[in-house]
Amino acid sequence: MGRRASVIVSDPWDYAKLGEHVEAWGFRLMQDEGKFCDRASVAQRWFEEEFGPVVGMLRQAGLIGDRTDAEAYMWVAAERYRLIRTHRWDEILASPSLSADLHAAARWFEDRYTVSPEWPDECYVNHSFEPTGLWHLGFIFAARDLVQGDEITVDYRHLLAPGQEESFNDAASGEKITGLSWQESLARSTRALAALLG
DSSP: OOHHHHOOOSSTTHHHHHHHHHHHHHHHHHHHHTSOOOHHHHHHHIIIIIIHHHHHHHHHTTOOTTSOHHHHHHHHHHHHHHHHOOBOHHHHHHOHHHHTTGGGEEEEETTEEEEOTTSOGGGOOEEOSSOSEEEETTEEEESSOOOTTOOOEEOGGGTSOTTOEEEEEOTTTOOEEEOOOHHHHHHHHHHHHHHHHO
16 A cells, blocks of 8 residues: 555545644654755655554554544644643643643643643553652653563652642552652652663
């Protein structure tokens, strides 16, 4: 199947949205490489380096569902965009719609948080004070060698706002889970990552 034949959406208006995703990807590509790329080159590279691999991973994970490949790709691209939309903590508290979803807020960097209540349940990672994963600047690193069946957990104190208390206590210790200051979170996670990397 050719490139055009594999990029199909049910709603013709979605081609405009898909075009915006391709243009944004191309812009980031040109920034990364520090050179201009014409539209045909961007389209070809997007298909080979972005669309194909993303759709392949979605298919392997069984996440295509009843969508076309292009619709599944657009779903992932929209989620990726939602992740880069961040808010200051005071903005979240001042906004009725955002504050209604405090349970879905996660700190990424300094005073920048995402609010993503639409994530499916399997995207959530449970809390532990002895986590198997290390949360550092929005990424989760394996804190130790993991085997199949190990639950991936992180210390929620890194995700919460400074002084914010989680609505439940730590299951193992019964202690409250209270958000760390940005400085303390960054210092702890950086030391832990440095130790992992040896």
